Amino acid sequence: MSEGVWRFFSDFDVYLWKQGSYYRAWEKMGAHPCRLNGEDGVHFAVWAPNAEKVSVVGDFNDWNEASHPLEPFQDTGIWRGFVPGIGVGATYKYAITSRINSYRVLKADPFAFFSEKRPGTASIVWDLGGYAWQDKAWMQSRRERNTRSSPMTIYEVHLGSWMRVVEEDNRWLTYRELAPRLAAYVQDMGFTHVELLPVTEHPFDGSWGYQTTGYFAATSRFGTPQDFMFFVDTLHQHGIGVIVDWVPAHFPTDEHGLGFFDGTHLYEHADPRQGFHNDWKSFIYNYGRNEVLNFLISSALFWLDVYHVDGLRVDAVASMLYLDYSRRDGEWIPNRYGGNENLEAIAFLRRFNEMVYREHPDTVTVAEESTAWPMVSRPTYLGGLGFGFKWNMGWMHDTLLYMCKDPVHRKYHHNLLTFSLLYAYSENFILPFSHDEVVHGKGSMLGKMPGDLWQKFANLRLLYGYMYSHPGKKLLFMGSEFGQWNEWNHDAQLDWALLDHDTHRGLRQWVRDLNRLVCREPALYELDNEPQGFEWIDCNDSEQSTLVFLRRGKKEEDVLVCALNFTPVPRFPYRIGVPFGGFWHEVLNSDASVYGGSGQGNLGGVNAEDVPYHGRPYSLVINLPPLAAVIFKPGDISV
Template sequence: MGPGDAARPASPGDAPKPAAPGNPGKPEARTGLTPDAIAAVMGANHGDPFAVLGPHQVGPRAWEVRAILPEAKSAAVITEGRSIPFERRHPDGFYVAKIEGEGRPLYEIEVESWDGQTRRRFDPYGFGSSLEQHDINALREVGSNVVYRVLGAQAGRLDGIDGFRFAVWAPNAKRVSVVGDFNDWDGRRHPMRLWQDGGVWELFVPGLKIGAHYKFEIRGPDGALLPLKADPLAFAAQKPPETASVLQGTSDPAWDDAAWMSTRGAKDPRHSAISIYEVHLGSWARVPDEGNRYLTYRELAARLIPYVKEMGFTHIEMLPITEFPFDGSWGYQPVSLFAPTSRFGTPEDFAYFVNAAHEAGIGVMLDWVPGHFPLDAHGLGQFDGTHLYEHADPRQGFHQDWGTYIYNFGRAEVATFLAANARFWLEHYHLDGLRVDAVASMLYLDYSRRAGEWIPNQYGGNENLDAIHFLRKTNEATYSHAPGTITVAEESTSWPGVSHPTYTGGLGFGFKWNMGWMHDTLNFISKETIHRRYHHHDLTFGLLYAFSENFILPLSHDEVVHGKGSMLGKMPGDRWQKFANLRAYYGFMWGHPGKKLLFMGGEFGQEREWNHNQSLDWHLLDDPLHKGVKDVVRDLNHLYLSTPALYARDVEHTGFQWLVADDQDNSVIAWARKGAEPGEVAIVVSNFTPVPREGYRIGVPQGGFYREAFNSDAEIYGGSNLGNQGGRHAEDVQSHGNAHSLCLTLPPLSTLIFVREG
């Protein structure tokens, strides 16, 4: 069962399938009850509950129905219009009823509880299995989506009865039970059957409703009872600090984005305009008059999406919203990878948000964290009493910087679980991309470790070969099954071929964050203008490798936390110069080869460092200088979207031409961007000193009129309003190796973008 699937119905006359742990598909002859068997079941120590509970043939026309009913004052089996009393066989509530009949009985259990209420329900142990061995085998097929169609709590019908099938991978457990508010969290009530050829425990529980809370009670291989574990495949979870999984059902959300989805696969992201607004949903805006609460997914749909549309961004990238316990992790330490965080609403509310974005023409991306997970007791750590998801050796399995476990990518079931999770968000929730967090920490066995603190690979190197294989298989799966989506690597080293196809030896990502560009250019722009001449190489060095990968230029949340200040706070000079520097820097970024990413607040010059517990300071937009920065970003986005020269050949060196690269004394830099069609040319010129420059001549690749499409010094942005009267005609004067040139006025601390017309 999975999204859109129902349980495989079983014939009412079938014998119960999976009695023996070693072969759940083969019926086994039943023997009489023994006191030891009853004691084991009542002590929640029996590893094969179907060998004891449910209907058992004990003679040619004789059956016993056995049940654990600790809540019962009395109980009866209801079958074919008859009520047959149960006999109590154990003081804690083990009951047996004898039935005569030819075939396996179809029955319900009626319980009179000690509080005087009478309830009737179907017996979970009266149902066969809804799994097949090929389902279990597929849990080792990296790239398959079978994980979220088989494991977890899947809503469906079995023998015509509605309920939930629970399935969990815990191969080393001695016993697993599903517990919840539907059985008083009593591990004796719903012990599960084991498919030994795969280590999956399974149980169909009829009559359960969406919204019930549940976990798994697991007895480890040494017999010790573990802390209750959340479902690794839970599709919904309680709002932290509560930690239970929530029965959700797995049908596809109601979508109205068919137009978006039908055209998504036809786009080539590498040759498209991509401008990403990175958002932490919990602090973009809050509701101060209601206890500073979060906005809900639906409120964000009504407020955030129109704002992003008006600002001209093409995508929203959410910091992780897979359910996580600790607010201060910003989502980067998730526990329930298949559940949208309940902080902002239900899974249906989240789907509504994505649907609203698509209706507005906005893509939605997720920061995805497959590299590590937290130590919370209800999470994946030592899940079945062993190091199941993580490496046992801390030199491989423990991340010293973050105090988290590292996934064992070499275990097929773990790699399959993670790869299926990537597909789940792209396919089930229609997301348009995944930005993969901390890829460098996955690729290197010695990442942030000293000598002796890591284990080399089989060839003696520091490359994590299992992680490389996992990333390649995941990228192959996502691009095969979700065409038009993108995967983006946050990879901070010079690992070769991150965004190259796997068939050429690459990792298969669509894009890579250009961390080098970000560090270099921020280093330059933060210098006092008088010193910038000594750091001019920070502006030009990135073009030496700009086309070696498919790059995204990131000004992300990482640059405005941990004492780094805000984007505006990095700028030198007096107040006017700070804003002028920031406007010029954004113009430089939008004119530079590479897709764009900007963290929220940066678009209007947030003054303080980002705080995940507070709303952005939207009141700053009452200040014309802050509003001017916002208008700059808006206008840059719209210019970018409408100018193919600025994006169509982003990843090709033939789409770029240096015009001025060596004027470090004046801190002036200029280049041409070229589109796919002849005549599609844009000229980008930045003057990073507070000195206006008149008559500055720049060679251009073609003649014609060059419209001044953007001027960061315009009065409407808070600038000094120097410029070029709307544009310049190219003159037949040779300059910078070109037959034509422009004679320009360069305003102080400014970026100009000219677009060739005609």
């Protein structure tokens, strides 16, 4: 506990707060157990510049607004005070009376570290100390795991529905129950990272965490802050990185939240044309306000500092960048130049990325940005937004549109497969098949595939083969790895019973082997974001709906040939040009019987013939199975 807490804020703190550079505000804002003048208690600090009075109410004073008033601190807009005799576990809110129309409200603490489990909405006093981290080896080595030239296969997870205790009234697993199960599963499957749908506190289960009220609180649904530390620590000890979804684009209108905080539009814009999302019925942050910058960037650094998180994926970036996002004429206000770009949001995103990479250069930031906004994942000093990676939403949309078509029609839509290579290196891309593709009537990944039962599984294996061989890092939502039939349901666990069937086990084995191949073969990751890492062998065979291409690593011998057949018609003999002679090993074949395929293949590999083809000095004559991806690797290179 800290002595002299009444001098919590130094003059320099005040200076940083006012200019919008107070980026670890959680260290002094909010509720902090401490000792003042020899007495134990809690120091509270909250920003409410338009309040006439503010007090702390809670279970310790029977929610009496007159018991523990706070005092304004200089001209910062901050109210603070010390409440003796309380400590960790006390529930509380701020009772705020506004100078505007005498508005009165009870608000949760924006900087709370812990909150009541819904439907409760009070904040809980908590101490983040006391956890003994065991992930030193991971933290020292993680820089090399988060680079553009590192293998990255991401398993996207919603903690409330990955697995549940069905026999105990379908209850959630706790962070500590989830940790060993998820870590062992992800490690066995060969994924390098997990990405968690938001674990920030949120009042409504159905928002999946994307309507956040507690930007510094790990949700109490699954345990305490220390329990979440254990969760991250366990994954790190299994060699798995942890990325969390973070939502600075908007926040919900719940009365206890940030909206209309002190009787004024404090965190959000007052004009609904700037401050309200009609699609999501949520408020939009006022990124031009320094105190809002303090709040948001502090939140980002908090998860990296306190919870050892390895990356932040920023949701709904497009909605931040465009003032007219999902708005008709007359429903938005142009910027000072008359354009539709949100200049304050752009500046915020750049500063966010600069601060994350300055303070934690071994972590990663990822943008979910669904438009063609330029240079999202380019450095700010070059004019970019500064993200490390961007989700490739165009690739995802075009690929699914193609794969959903009956194979007999695919030859007329061949460009849907090849177009992505025209822009594949304009950003540092992640290829996502995320939760958004298996909800809201879109069907499951398996359900999207055309054909009979065998063709559906073959198509999905082919789709994943194309994904894993295509330039870019990979992301797959939970359940998609073994072929759920149903759309994702956040109120139930995955359909694990499907793994009693050979077809679903075979699909999961295919994904497992793809993950391991990516991590084993530099050709599939070293130059993921460099044009030197990819070469077309034949992208023009639309009549047979096939693709053949090379993937390369930094060394000459690190090369793979990938051949894909998007029809149920076997192609044999099928000649493809290759750069080297000698024997080419068939390292993966999605049609192998172990994956549920028909068992057609190349008996372990093919000898290259001294026959030039496709502009290459040698060629292979292969059996290209139906609806299959086949990958070859040269043995001793002969040139």
